[in-house]
Amino acid sequence: MLRRTTRRRARGRATMMGLVLFSALAAVLAPASPALADPPGGGLPGTVFIGRSWYAQENGNFCAPASVQMALQSRLGSTPHSQTTYANHMGTDGNGTDSAQEVATELNNSGNTRWYEFKTIDWNPTQAQRNLFKYDVMFDIDRGYPMVVNLWIPAGYTGAPPNYPNQNRTIFHYVTVVGYANNGDTVYVYDPAAEGAGGQGWGNVPRQWTMSTYDLETLIGGKGYAA
Secondary structure, three states, X not given: OOOOOOOOOOOOOEOOOOEOOOOOOOOOOOOOOOOOOOOXXXXXXXXXXXXXXXXXXXXXXXXXXXXXXXXXXXXXXXXXXXXXXXXXXXXXXXXXXXXXXHHHHHHHHXXXXXXXXXXXXXXXXXXXXXXXXXXXXXXXXXOOOOEEEEEEEOOOOOOOOOOOOOOOOOEEEEEEEEEEEHHHOEEEEEOOOHHHOOOXXXXXXXXXXXXXXXXXXXXXXXOEEEO
16 A cells, blocks of 8 residues: 655646656557457556547647546547537646546546536545545446546655656656456556656556555545536
8 A cells, every 4th residue: 555655736737748847749640459358468456448549648738638538438438529619618728627527527427427527536636536536436437437546646756657757856747547456456547648648758658557446546535526
């Protein structure tokens, strides 16, 4: 289990490529991967996986639009709009997207549903919040609804997802939860900044990674998610 031991206040919005004070990057376009019926390797015990296609964020500020795109593609089998359109709907700008509240609204509007709600997790998550998040993961994935979560990874923190950039700067980032395993104790995540789409330092981040649900809850602490 990973715990963050220091708290750092951030000003402004979450930058979608995730690095505070990171310079603007040229747009990176990548096609969706082939549809995935199962996670690579056949999955962990008790896997429920609904991911279809991974999309790269098209510029350094578009991890929320890309995460919305992946969530809708996984749920609907198609993506109704471009990342630019999602960004316009959510008010995404050079500083990113304000919060997962805008994400929840966009998932509902573009997905023609009322399913998604915006939920928060404290910086030091309570047990009730952890229980609810795990419940949401299993309940939503079982019914075909991916979740989009907002990560807050402080500078110097050693519990980041696989191969994340150096930890000299705080990272704010959105990713899409597309599955779970081990009775909800492990999550499958699509990361729109993978393979260099997030800019310098993101080249070795995989498109899909797994993490314990407990550790992901810790990384959401101070932010929120759409479920």
